[in-house]
Amino acid sequence: MNLSFEWKITNIIKKENLDGLQNVILRIVYEYKGTDADSGESYTMLGGLDLDPPSSDNFTAITDLTKEQVIGWMDAHPNVPNIKKAIESTIQITLDRKDEGTATEISWLEVNDSVGVPPTEEPAESEV
Secondary structure: OOEEEEEEEEEEEEEEEEOOEEEEEEEEEEEEEEEEOOOOOEEEEEEEEEOOOOOOOOOOOHHHOOHHHHHHHHHHOOOHHHHHHHHHHHHHHHHHHHOOOOOOOOOOOOOOOOOOOOOOOOOOHHHO
């Protein structure tokens, strides 16, 4: 599998005042998409990454942050390897299921859109 990953930041949760610092980012809400270059199959995981509170020495005002800086924090987050593994596993499961076969089209087959749920029968008029 030849995976590439792409972040999409969908929200930033901040605290107005934390230890004398203003507008401190606490959590980054994201969509993280993994795409397999070989098959074209992709999966997007939604979630949020909690950040450690900054010190006054390494604090950057929210108005001075760039998208690249925030993505750098996300890439360095300790949970990212697990997120990547989950995306890779999901794509692999999807690919494995495609190898299992295709649906059968037979004229007498009664198709039910609710997979695994037996079709309900209409009550007879005498039961109503």
